[in-house]
Structure formats: C-alpha cells, structure tokens
Amino acid sequence: MINEPSAIQFGSGTRFPFFRSMRGKLILQFLAVSLIPLAIVGGVAITQLHATKAAANEVSDNYFPGIIHLKNAEIALLHIIEAQKNHIIAQDDVTMKRLETEIQHQRANLVKALAGFERTLYESTETEAFEIGRAVLNDFLQTNNQVILLSQTNDDEKAQSLSIGTANNRLENALGLMDNMRKSKVFGFKKAKSATAQAARTGITLTLIASLVFTVIVVMVAFLVANSIAKPVLIVTEAARKLTAGNVKSTDIGPPIEVYKFITRRDEIGEIGRAFDALTRYFQEVIADIVQVSQGLAASNLSVTPQCEYRGDFAQIKQAQEMALFNQQQMIEDIIHVFQGLAEGNLHVAPQTKYQGDFAQIKNALQTVLSDLREVCEDIVQISQEIENGNLYIMPQAEYRGDFIQIRNSLEMTAANLAEVMAKNADQDWLKTGKTQLNEQIRGEKNIVTLAKNIISFLTTYLNAQVGLFYRLKEPNHAEQGASLQMIASYAYTASENTPTEFLVGEGLVGQAALDKKAIYRTHRADECTYIIQSGLTKAAPRYVIIIPFLYENAVKGVIEIGFANALTDIQREFIERVMQDIGIVVNTAESRAKMQELLEQSQLQAEELQAQSEELQAQQEELQQTNKALQAQREELQYKQEALQHQNEELQTQSEELQTQQEELKQANEALEERTQDLV
Incomplete structure (x- = not known):
C-alpha cells in the first residue's frame, strides 16, 4: 500500500506545458534518437x-x-x-x-x-x-x-x-x-x-555495425524512456494485475522512493498515480477483509465475519460470500466423498448432498460419469476375457461416448490386428511347413518317375485336392517332331481309353500352359466334368483345375495339373507358385543325373569299341610289316619285274600311310573320349 504522499496536492484536470508533457518529451527523444544514427548509417553506406x-x-x-x-x-x-x-x-x-x-x-x-x-x-x-x-x-x-x-x-x-x-x-x-x-x-x-x-561485404558489415550502434542507442534511449515515462505505467499495471489476481500480500506497487517520484510528478503520469493511489487504498482494505474471512473459513472457523466497511454495492459481496462459502463447503465435501470412492475402485459410490439450482447439474454429471464408467469397465473386462480365451472376433457392446470412443476404437483395432496377425502367421507357417515337407519328399537321388510320384502325391494331399497329374517334357527324337508333355505320375486318377496321356507343346490346356509358361486356372461347369476319380463306393469330378508349368532357367521342364472340389484360396495359389521353382530345380537335377549316367555308359561302350579297333589296326600293321619284308626278298629275286612291282609297292605304301593316319585319328578320338568321360564323371 502506498504510504501517505507529501503535502503537495494537484488538482485534477491540470494542463501542462508542451515540453513538460509526456507527449512533448516523447517527440523530442524520438527526433534525437532517429536523426543522428540515420546520418551516420547514410554516410557509411x-x-x-x-x-x-x-x-x-x-x-x-x-x-x-x-x-x-x-x-x-x-x-x-x-x-x-x-x-x-x-x-x-x-x-x-x-x-x-x-x-x-x-x-x-x-x-x-x-x-x-x-x-x-x-x-x-x-x-x-x-x-x-x-x-x-x-x-x-x-x-x-x-x-x-x-x-x-x-x-x-x-x-x-x-x-x-x-x-x-x-x-x-x-x-x-x-x-x-x-x-x-x-x-x-x-x-x-x-x-x-x-x-x-569485398567492397559490398565491407559496406554491409559497416552498415550492420552502424545499425547495431543505432540499435544500442535506441535501446539505451528506450531504457531511459522506460525509467522516466513507461516505468510509472508499468508500476500501475503491475499493481492492477496483482489486485486482479487477488494477491493481497503484495500491498505496495513499487519502492517508496520510486512511488513518491511517481505521484509527485507534474504531468499526466502524476495524475494517474495519485488517482490510482486513492483507489488502491480502498481496494486493499476490502481485499484484506475478504482474505481474513476466507482464511477463517478455510481454517474451519464458521464464526468469522467481515470487519471492513463495505460501502454501496460492495455490501452485497459480504452476503454473497457467506452464502456461497456455506453451500460450496457442503458440495466440496460430497464431491470429495465421491472421488475418494472412485480412487478406491468403488464404482457404486453416489452423491449424498442436496445440490440446489445449477449445482444440480454437478450431481447429474457425477451420476452419469459413474454409470458410464461402470459400463465401460464391465465391457473392457468382458472383451479382455474373450481375447484371453482365443475369441479374437469379440466386439465392444457398451455405449462409448466422448473421448471413451477412442477406447472402443482401440479395442476393436486391437482385436482386428490380433486376428489379422494370427491369420498371417498361420498362413506363413502353412507355407513354410509345406515347403519343408516337400523338400523331404524330393531329397535324395531318385529316378524321375519316383520323384514325380512323390511330388504329385504330396501336393495333392497337402492342398486338399482330389486328383493330380505330373507331365514331363519329352524332347523330340527327330528335328521334324515337336516337344511333348508325357504323363509319368498321378494321384487318385482313373484313366480311360479316350483320355490322352501325352500332349504336344501348345496342344490342349496342358500344352498351352507349357507354351505360355504361365499357370492356367479353369472352372468347369457340371456338364463339362468327367468322372476321373473313382473308388469302390463313389466317383467324383473336380470342378476347379490349375495347370501350372515348372521351369528351370526359363526353360519348361514339365507341367502339373491338380483338380479341386472347391475353389483355390489365395494362400493355396501362393504355395503352388512358390514350390514350382523348387520342383523345376529338382527335376532338372534328376534329368541331368540320368543323362550323365547314360552318357557315362555310352562313353564306356565307345571306349571298348575303340580299343578293339585299335588292336585290329595293330594286327593289320604287323601283317603289313611282314608283307614288306617278303616283298623285299622277292625284289632281289624278281628284279626283272621291278617296274610292275614298283607300282604295286607304291599302292601298298599309300594304304599303309592311310592306315597310320586312321590309327592316329582313332588314337586322338580315344583321348578326346577319355577327356569327355572324365568331365562327365
């Protein structure tokens, strides 16, 4: 609270000379601050x-x-x-x-x-x-x-x-x-x-320095203005803010010396200070009395009474405060009772005090909150129990309002995500298990027929299909003929006389799938089906058929045809398409192994034939040598027949050279065959 000012009093409505008024001082200071720095910055620029x-x-x-x-x-x-x-x-x-x-x-x-x-x-x-x-x-x-x-x-x-x-x-x-x-x-x-x-940068730097100096000067002048003009306004504003916030302990609006200078000034600011001083005195007395009443009620002192003189309309403050404090005290106690019950987990607690007027809405809100919380908690417990029991398709049943809708959405999303994750995991496990079991079926060195039987039997049973056929690509024996697809293995298939077991590439759906190197999915009508699955008691016809080729390095090795009673699922299609590459590799390996064995046997047979030819040529060479010796002896005896024998001798010599050439060629062929045999081994 401002102490008693000096005896100097000023009447309201006093007018001051221009250079002593706040407006005149601001104009002069602005001119002094702006013109001098602008001249300096302009010269540098x-x-x-x-x-x-x-x-x-x-x-x-x-x-x-x-x-x-x-x-x-x-x-x-x-x-x-x-x-x-x-x-x-x-x-x-x-x-x-x-x-x-x-x-x-x-x-x-x-x-x-x-x-x-x-x-x-x-x-x-x-x-x-x-x-x-x-x-x-x-x-x-x-x-x-x-x-x-x-x-x-x-x-x-x-x-x-x-x-x-x-x-x-x-x-x-x-x-x-x-x-x-x-x-x-x-x-x-x-x-x-x-x-x-560089000159431009120097100019910018000097301009920035001059601007910085200008800014410092402006700040200094602004600080002086704040001390001389703005500070009193800030003092009044701070005091008004304190009173508005109800801070009754801060009774002074500033240091005594500053306040004295403030209220004794001979300008408009002084008038404001003196008017605010009188207003502050009365409000501080009223606020101090309200504070002491409130503190007494807070200390459970129900006999506390106002001591200050409330004049005019302020008398209503006393009456309203007493009534409001009494009613609020009862409601606060009841609300605390309800919240304590909620904190203890008691959702059945209820308001007990009578709420009058608009305060009845508080009671209704508390009752509604308690009811909604009970429903939401019961619903969350039910959903959690169902999820724990494996029911991932449970949905919230209670009504979620306001922000509680986020809880409902979260529960629904959690259940849906869990169901989706479980389904994806099951599909992936099914795919991995199928590939593992198929690898076990095709592992080891098996001939192509046994391997095909194992593959088609496993695929048909694992995919819950009815019938399966395995076609192998057969290379033509002559250039005029085309490649064909021959059925070498089947599962649960009953052949008939009219059903072909071999297709040319491009012939029928089997040949077309091999030609296009793409899977063909076909759905037959009832009148198109042929009973190809028979047992002692029943016969059946698959309506849904997949015909898919298996390749190795983009070359068709065969075709697999599988018939289903029901339409294929996406995961079944994905499994079939995934294992085709593995089947192509293992079939190519088996074919390569069979070809290698066949080439090895052919090489051994050719080696034996070449060895026999070599021995025969060796015997012929020895006979020729003996013949040459005989001819030499006869040449001495039959010199008179030299011209005729000379011609025959030249022919024999030519034949000998040809035989030697053939022997060398056979020797080279034998060496090449041995190298090829070693490469194949």
Whole structure:
C-alpha cells in the first residue's frame, strides 16, 4: 500500500506545458534518437557505394571489354584462315576477288579489335605480352599475303604447303598468345569481381555495425524512456494485475522512493498515480477483509465475519460470500466423498448432498460419469476375457461416448490386428511347413518317375485336392517332331481309353500352359466334368483345375495339373507358385543325373569299341610289316619285274600311310573320349 504522499496536492484536470508533457518529451527523444544514427548509417553506406561503383567500373571499362575484343580478334583470324583456304581451292577469279575482299574486311576487324583491346591495357606485363602477340600476328598476316599471291598465280601446291605449314604454325602461336591474354583478363575480371564483392561485404558489415550502434542507442534511449515515462505505467499495471489476481500480500506497487517520484510528478503520469493511489487504498482494505474471512473459513472457523466497511454495492459481496462459502463447503465435501470412492475402485459410490439450482447439474454429471464408467469397465473386462480365451472376433457392446470412443476404437483395432496377425502367421507357417515337407519328399537321388510320384502325391494331399497329374517334357527324337508333355505320375486318377496321356507343346490346356509358361486356372461347369476319380463306393469330378508349368532357367521342364472340389484360396495359389521353382530345380537335377549316367555308359561302350579297333589296326600293321619284308626278298629275286612291282609297292605304301593316319585319328578320338568321360564323371 502506498504510504501517505507529501503535502503537495494537484488538482485534477491540470494542463501542462508542451515540453513538460509526456507527449512533448516523447517527440523530442524520438527526433534525437532517429536523426543522428540515420546520418551516420547514410554516410557509411554512401562511402561503400562509391567503392563498389569504382570496382564495378573497372570490370565494365577494362576487363570485360578486353575479353570481348580478344574474342572478336579470334573470330576475325578464323575467318581469315577460312577465306585463305577457300582462296586456294577457288576455281575462278570472281570467287578469288570475293575472298580477297573478305580477307581485307576481316583484317580491318582484327585491327579494330586489337586497338580496342590495347586501350584496356594498364600494366607493363600486359603491354609486353600484347606487343609479342602483335608481332606474331604480323608474321601470320605476311604469310597470309604470300599464300594469297601464290594462289593468284595458280601455284596451289606451294600455297597449300605454306598454308598448312608456316601459316598454320603462326596462327596457332597467335591464338595461344591471345588465349593467354584472355586468361589474364579473365583473372583480372575475377579479381575485380572479388574486390567488388569485398567492397559490398565491407559496406554491409559497416552498415550492420552502424545499425547495431543505432540499435544500442535506441535501446539505451528506450531504457531511459522506460525509467522516466513507461516505468510509472508499468508500476500501475503491475499493481492492477496483482489486485486482479487477488494477491493481497503484495500491498505496495513499487519502492517508496520510486512511488513518491511517481505521484509527485507534474504531468499526466502524476495524475494517474495519485488517482490510482486513492483507489488502491480502498481496494486493499476490502481485499484484506475478504482474505481474513476466507482464511477463517478455510481454517474451519464458521464464526468469522467481515470487519471492513463495505460501502454501496460492495455490501452485497459480504452476503454473497457467506452464502456461497456455506453451500460450496457442503458440495466440496460430497464431491470429495465421491472421488475418494472412485480412487478406491468403488464404482457404486453416489452423491449424498442436496445440490440446489445449477449445482444440480454437478450431481447429474457425477451420476452419469459413474454409470458410464461402470459400463465401460464391465465391457473392457468382458472383451479382455474373450481375447484371453482365443475369441479374437469379440466386439465392444457398451455405449462409448466422448473421448471413451477412442477406447472402443482401440479395442476393436486391437482385436482386428490380433486376428489379422494370427491369420498371417498361420498362413506363413502353412507355407513354410509345406515347403519343408516337400523338400523331404524330393531329397535324395531318385529316378524321375519316383520323384514325380512323390511330388504329385504330396501336393495333392497337402492342398486338399482330389486328383493330380505330373507331365514331363519329352524332347523330340527327330528335328521334324515337336516337344511333348508325357504323363509319368498321378494321384487318385482313373484313366480311360479316350483320355490322352501325352500332349504336344501348345496342344490342349496342358500344352498351352507349357507354351505360355504361365499357370492356367479353369472352372468347369457340371456338364463339362468327367468322372476321373473313382473308388469302390463313389466317383467324383473336380470342378476347379490349375495347370501350372515348372521351369528351370526359363526353360519348361514339365507341367502339373491338380483338380479341386472347391475353389483355390489365395494362400493355396501362393504355395503352388512358390514350390514350382523348387520342383523345376529338382527335376532338372534328376534329368541331368540320368543323362550323365547314360552318357557315362555310352562313353564306356565307345571306349571298348575303340580299343578293339585299335588292336585290329595293330594286327593289320604287323601283317603289313611282314608283307614288306617278303616283298623285299622277292625284289632281289624278281628284279626283272621291278617296274610292275614298283607300282604295286607304291599302292601298298599309300594304304599303309592311310592306315597310320586312321590309327592316329582313332588314337586322338580315344583321348578326346577319355577327356569327355572324365568331365562327365
């Protein structure tokens, strides 16, 4: 509470001079804070703008034009050399004159470009490089003149040689020097660009620093304004906030010295302080009395009474407070009783106190909450018990309202997710079990017929099918014949005379499935079915048939046909499609094993035949040797028949060489056969 101010009193409605009023002070301080920093920031910005402009002018007046002039000079050189080559191959004088005019025009462009480039030079090193380049260009132009003169005299060979040799070398030197000068300009351009960017960054940095200084000055001035003008308003606002919040312990609105300065000011703020001081005194007395009454009631002191003088409409506060505290005390006790029962898990607790007026809604709400909680808890218990017993399709039965709908949705989602997960797990277990059992059936070295019987028997029984057929791809014996599919195993199948057991590829559904390399699912009508499953008592016909090929490395190895009484499920189709690859691999392995055994037997038989042929040839060779010896003896005795015998001897010699050649070929064939036998083994 503000202590008694000094005897200085001010009447309400006092008017103050402009420079002493709060409005005048704010205007003067704003002008002082804004104009000076703005002038500083403007000076810094103008200085850096001049620096940036100078760097940009250097780029636009020196480096960039120099690069353009060099580019124009290169273009003129290329046009000159092109016209020179065309002049050499020109066929008439008109074309030569036109090309000579073009050369003169491009020389003028070259001189103009070099003159423009020379104006952009400002360093001695650049000037020296330019003079060297100019000298090389002059040499090139002289050589060009010589080429043109030779071409004019129709000495094209010398002109062509000079153009390809000396002129071309001097052109390359000139272009190389011009490229170096362009790189120098590009480097200077990048350097000037970097300087421009640096100047811009410096300007931004200085501007930011000046702005920061400006901000610091503004903050300092704002702090002074807050101390001189805004602080009293904050003091009043804080005091009003405390009173509004019911903080009766904080009776002062500020330090005594600050408050004294506040209420003794000779401006509008002082008027506000003095008016608020009087208001605070009365409200603090009323609030203090209300506090002591409330504290007495809180301490179970029902005899507590107001001590302050309540004037005017404030007298109603006393009466309303006494009545409200009494009624609220009874209701609070009853509500606590209900909540304590809920905390103990007693859902059958009920309100006992009489609730009057609008407070009757509290009683109704409590009763409704208790009833809903009992229904929800009973429903949750029932659902949990059903899920525990394995009933995953139980649904909530109670009525869930408001936020309790989330509980119902969560229960329904949990039950549905559990059912879905259990179904997926069961399907996956069924797939894995089927693949494992099938692998056990096809494990080991079995012939193709036994393997096919095991496969079709397992698939038919595991899929709860009625009948199954196993077709194996049979390669043709002749090129004119086509591959066919031969039934080599079946399950619960009763064949008839009219039912084929072999199909060509592309013939019937079996052959079509092999040709397309895709499964065929077929549903037969009752009149299309044929009784192919018979027992001693019954006969049946499958309505649903799947015909699916099994492949190895995209090559068909056979087809499996299975008949069902009921339509296939998705999991049954997935199982069949999954195991087809394994069946293709194992069938290919069995066929390869059978072919290897057959080739091994053939190789052994061929080896025995070759061995017999080798022994026979060896005997023939020995006989030939004996015959040669006899012929040699007869040659001495029958010298007069030498000419006739010589002819016969030559024939025998030729036959001997042929036999030796055949023996070597048989020996090589025997070695190749042995190597092939080893590879097959």
